[in-house]
Amino acid sequence: MKRETTSVIIVGVGGQGTLLSAGILSEAAALSGLEVKSSEVHGMAQRGGSVLSQVRFGERVYSPLSPAGTGDYLVALEELEALRYRQLIRPKATIFLQRKRILPAPVLAGAAVYPPGIEETLTGEGYRVEGVDEADLVSRFNTAKPANIYLLGRLSRHLDFELTVWKRVIYRYIKESLRDLNWAAFRLGREDGNIRK
Template sequence: MANIIVAGVGGQGVLLATDVIAAAAVSAGFDAKKSEVHGVAQRGGSVVSHVRYAEKVHSPLCVPGQVDLLIAFERLEALRSAHFVKKDGVIIVNNREIEPIQFLDEPKPYPTGVEDFLEKKNFEVLRIDASDLAKKAGDVRAANVVVLGLASRILDIDERHWTQGLSQILPAKILELNKKAFAKGREAFPL
């Protein structure tokens, strides 16, 4: 069983990543449920989705303190959703900084030390420069799939099912590029 939260801001591909995780889990024979629980899918707005998979899943919503893996496409979004992660849970943090919408009217310095704060809470924090790796794969917009590549090393779903999930969700014209991005994420950490 896995409880996963994917968090980011509108335009980062949170919902696409959620769809790929669920499709990979179903391909592997699990029951999977997903839900966007808050936020608006507008550029710059906070977006959070939950994914759960197991032999049988009754609810798509994760309970605070029970999440195995938090995938954060942006640093502050990791902080916003950290209360869901269980002790010794894993948080993948893309090192991307996007100024919160609230800062547009009244600029403030971007908070520092997010990852250090999370590590002090006994979470395993994996930092990744997904944008750079996606650029190396061919398109910076595939950063979300780079992060999924790293997540695939943590979750109990075989790589072939991830490939099936990508093939099922992504349009054919960008599939090969995203497979390269996924591979970059898998290679990012020697877990």
């Protein structure tokens, strides 16, 4: 197991389940015997604001915030939020991206333009993007709701946590009626996440 601190940045829009995936990742790391610190900005998260969670784990972790440009992975449930927070991760680090655009208020009001070609921008800057279409998730699950857990599945390929640990945490965190759906989404993400060296 990698012993230096690993930092995962999880971003999205209020209501997308950003905080839930940060909670699951934190617990999975803690159950794997690592020290974990996670931090989030909520408060206004429910009101459609931008949500940023950071999860850091390793032998010994001090700051719950990761220094800019040192994060190891970015999990983004929305494209603009991926672009907004990309500076937090290392150059060439991997971004797990749901291809989905949620127009923010200034764009809806015509006061700003939603940046075009975000995935190309990220790839052009040297990041490695593992994307999934929202529509693809809908066709597989009839809903894109478990996108957060699906992307955790993709991320899980890069971490050394046991599958049983993930399952335990996901079952603990998600209410009974949605457990099987989310576990299936996690497994699918894990299968889709082929590590290219």
